Amino acid sequence: MQLIDIGVNLTHPSLVDQAPALLSRAYAAGVVQMLITGTSLAESEHALAQCRQLDESGHRLFSTAGVHPHNASSWNSETAQQLKALLNEPSVRAVGECGLDFNRDFSPRSQQEKALEGQLALAVEQQLPVFLHERDADQRLLEILRDYRDQLPAAVVHCFTGEKRALFSYLDMGLHIGITGWICDERRGTHLHPLVREIPVGRLMLETDSPFLLPRTLRPKPKNGRNEPAFLLEVLREVAAHRGETEAALAAHTTACARKFFDLPEVATPAGETER
Incomplete structure (x- = not known):
């Protein structure tokens, strides 16, 4: 059984020094490929560097390149040009993380929208899929996406945490959906339990x-409280339970989906790694 983790913030300070060991644990758990998330120009460059440094095969680690809505205040024409250059790198497989965050509003909403539109235009130009972030902004995100959707190869709303209305609107627009450990949170994620059945x-x-x-369902919990790709198995278990699927079936179709979406190569499971 192979899994692909489509969203790993491996450039985060808490993970950088632990990256080799973290990757080893992920591979041993059957997480055979990962997408390292770019959230700013600098972090996107860092993510690409990690792909090169930590994956000699060139088949395991890939990255996204983009400007997160929290960092949208930094968006300008120079940023766009530098980002365009990054998107030409073979290891970079999607534009993003980009989108709208009207929950925390770390950047002005007008600037968030400008940065999103600029990155959608780049995705159309480069014919790359888009890795989207959205919080409390689904209706505005949909309005902006409508002008680009027909020209985009694909787009995924990563870490979906919204309600039924938002999910069905995204699906109606032909978007993909990324599910995280939010679904394992008994305090705020239980509304996702029936909704994951609706994702084709x-x-x-x-x-x-x-x-x-x-x-939050993970046992035993790591003492450092940090999530890591090896724990994708817990997300798999929870989602499979609420979709009424076996873990093997869910792993097979979500992995095939991610491989097609990001245009990833097939990989063998080396001896010593988990083949469930």
Whole structure:
């Protein structure tokens, strides 16, 4: 059984020094490929560097390149040009993390929208999929996406935490959905339990969003409280339970979906790694 974690914040300070050991644990758990998330120009460059440094095969680690809505105040024409250059790198497989965050509003909403539109235009130009972030902004995000959707290869709403209305609107627009350990949170994620059944096969992908969103159902819990890609198995278990699927079936179709979405190569499971 192979898994792909489509969202790992491996450039986060809490993970950088632990990266080799963290990757070893992930591979041993059957997480055979990962997408390192770029959240700013500098972090996108760092993510690409990690792909090169930590994956000699060139088949395991890939990255996204983009400007997160929290960092949208930094968006300008120079940023766009530098980002365009990064998107030409073979290891960079998607534009993002980009989108709208009207929950925390770390950047002005007008600037968030400008940065999103600029990155969607780049995705159309480069014919790359988009890795989207959205909090409390689904209606505005949909309005902006409508002008680009027909020209985009694909787009995934990563770490979906919204309600039924938002989910169905995203699905109606042909978007993919990423599910994290949020679904394992009995305090705020139980509304996702019936909703994950509604995501069609071929449109669902799994992610940890490490080091954030440690699954609260995980036992034993790590003492450091940090999430990591090896714990994607806990997300798999929870999602499979609520979809009424076996873990093997869910792993098979979400992995196939991620591989197609990000245009990832097939990989063998080396001896010593888990083949469930």
